[in-house]
Amino acid sequence: MRLASRLCAAIALLLGWAATPATAQEWRGWNIHPPDYPVSRGMDRFAELVAQRTSNRIRLRTYHSAQLGQQDEAIQQMRLGSIDFAEFNLSPFNNLVPSTQVVTLPFLFRNVAHLHAVMDGPVGDAIARDVEAIGIVPLAWYDAGARSIYTRRPVRTIEDMRGLKIRVQTSDLWIDLMRAMGANPTPLPFGEVFTSLQSGVIDGAENNWPSYESTRHFEVARYYTTTEHSNVPEVLAVSRTRWQRLNEADRAILRTAARESAAYQRELWAERERLSRERVVAAGAQVIEITDREPWARLMEPVYARYAADPRLAELVRRIRETR
Ligand code: BDP
Numbered sequence: 001m002r003l004a005s006r007l008c009a010a011i012a013l014l015l016g017w018a019a020t021p022a023t024a025q026e027w028r029g030w031n032i033h034p035p036d037y038p039v040s041r042g043m044d045r046f047a048e049l050v051a052q053r054t055s056n057r058i059r060l061r062t063y064h065s066a067q068l069g070q071q072d073e074a075i076q077q078m079r080l081g082s083i084d085f086a087e088f089n090l091s092p093f094n095n096l097v098p099s100t101q102v103v104t105l106p107f108l109f110r111n112v113a114h115l116h117a118v119m120d121g122p123v124g125d126a127i128a129r130d131v132e133a134i135g136i137v138p139l140a141w142y143d144a145g146a147r148s149i150y151t152r153r154p155v156r157t158i159e160d161m162r163g164l165k166i167r168v169q170t171s172d173l174w175i176d177l178m179r180a181m182g183a184n185p186t187p188l189p190f191g192e193v194f195t196s197l198q199s200g201v202i203d204g205a206e207n208n209w210p211s212y213e214s215t216r217h218f219e220v221a222r223y224y225t226t227t228e229h230s231n232v233p234e235v236l237a238v239s240r241t242r243w244q245r246l247n248e249a250d251r252a253i254l255r256t257a258a259r260e261s262a263a264y265q266r267e268l269w270a271e272r273e274r275l276s277r278e279r280v281v282a283a284g285a286q287v288i289e290i291t292d293r294e295p296w297a298r299l300m301e302p303v304y305a306r307y308a309a310d311p312r313l314a315e316l317v318r319r320i321r322e323t324r
Pocket of ligand 1: 032071087088089144169189190206207208211234
């Protein structure tokens with residue numbers, strides 16, 4: 001009897017093992033955006049591809065809508081290895097990884113094709129190595145479009161910016177950029193912007209069309225002025241703690257899946273930018289078109305003087321400008 005029950009237990013164990021690979025891992029992923037956002041759909045695609053190609057040995061579970069906290073905390077948790085993968089904007093890395101400042105610089109990229117050529121080329125690789133050194137391994141770059149100013153009262157000219165309290169991400173560069181526009185920068189987590197706009201703690205913020213729409217900021221800050229002052233990209237990354245435990249074959253699977261998810265995200269992005277703009281305009285947002293960005297770009301000299309002065313960063317800026 002005892003032998004039979006042991007045999008049964010052994011068979012059950014074996015069967016269980018066959019259904020779930022012994023080494024199956026579930027990874028926790030951080031994302032700030034709601035499930036239908038292009039970033040979220042890109043991450044879901046990444047998870048599907050990884051599950052398929054590792055026969056479910058690596059299962060990626062993404063917690064959308066900032067369920068695991070705001071961006072700055074999530075970066076720390078990735079470094080400690082308590083979050084396994086995530087998609088971040090590069091601005092909150094600015095103070096930690098100086099080369100990320102270069103791609104945050106205002107009015108730098110000529111267009112989306114230029115941005116892709118830079119990020120998917122040697123400059124992107126150099127930035128990826130620097131980010132990896134702080135414990136986060138970049139796998140692919142996602143699009144985040146152009147960021148513009150939006151406010152509770154209309155901003156039609158540079159003069160209108162004077163003294164306005166504008167929310168920025170936590171980054172010294174962003175503080176200086178907003179000061180150079182004459183405004184009063186207020187760093188706040190993304191999740192606090194809506195109530196701060198509503199209560200009048202701030203006069204405005206700045207972001208791309210999809211975030212302006214998905215956060216419903218357009219309901220409380222109805223004027224969107226198309227300054228398009230920064231095209232800072234985003235990164236899909238894995239914690240170095242996880243990465244170091246993977247063999248080369250699995251690393252290759254993750255890298256390829258990440259790049260494919262980025263191609264998908266970029267397509268979704270372009271479509272969503274148009275759609276979000278249409279939606280907010282239909283809901284009553286007023287678009288103030290800036291046709292001549294030259295005077296705005298000229299204001300940015302002190303920002304370049306400060307953040308592109310270091311020889312290594314100056315060299316990266318030069319290489320970006322020369323990228324065709
Ligand atoms: C959005 C980015 C997100 C940032 C947010 C912000 O996709 O990663 O957290 O802006 O401004 O466009 O904080």
